[in-house]
Amino acid sequence: MAFIEIRTYPDPILRKLAKPVKHITDEICKLSEDMIETMRLSNGAGLAANQVGVPVRLIVIDTHLSKDNIPIVLLNPTIVESESEDITEEGCLSVPRFYEFVKRAKKVLARGVNLKEEPLEIECEGQLARALQHEIDHLNGILFIDHLSPVKRNLFKKKYVQNPK
Ligand code: NI
Numbered sequence: 001m002a003f004i005e006i007r008t009y010p011d012p013i014l015r016k017l018a019k020p021v022k023h024i025t026d027e028i029c030k031l032s033e034d035m036i037e038t039m040r041l042s043n044g045a046g047l048a049a050n051q052v053g054v055p056v057r058l059i060v061i062d063t064h065l066s067k068d069n070i071p072i073v074l075l076n077p078t079i080v081e082s083e084s085e086d087i088t089e090e091g092c093l094s095v096p097r098f099y100e101f102v103k104r105a106k107k108v109l110a111r112g113v114n115l116k117e118e119p120l121e122i123e124c125e126g127q128l129a130r131a132l133q134h135e136i137d138h139l140n141g142i143l144f145i146d147h148l149s150p151v152k153r154n155l156f157k158k159k160y161v162q163n164p165k
Pocket of ligand 1: 091092093094134138
């Protein structure tokens, strides 16, 4: 397993629509292993493939959020149902050192396939539901800062873009 450099805002790859995974190749398996390693070494809760420079629909979610302690690897994930709302502070490995409260669905039903090409359905709430929504957003070129009000987004741009370090 290898660490892959994480792309950060405003890298244009973060705004690209990621392509569906059609075949589960050795490259896809290796990429998911490297993403798990990268996520762990960066203390992240999840990671989307375009964050490491590969615009395909693949996300990984950290162990502590899943029941069986095994990281979730989900290909071509979608949110098929969502319910109620929740406002929690969020961050992103691609937007380092910036945290803000974001409104998201509290409960979701997500679908995708795993690395064995088996359909996977995840019904969850709380942190796992939030991580799934955040990572699936990445695959659609959406960052958590896009969910902020115009006033807060302007504050972000002033603080972050003019002072990235
Ligand atoms: Ni993120």
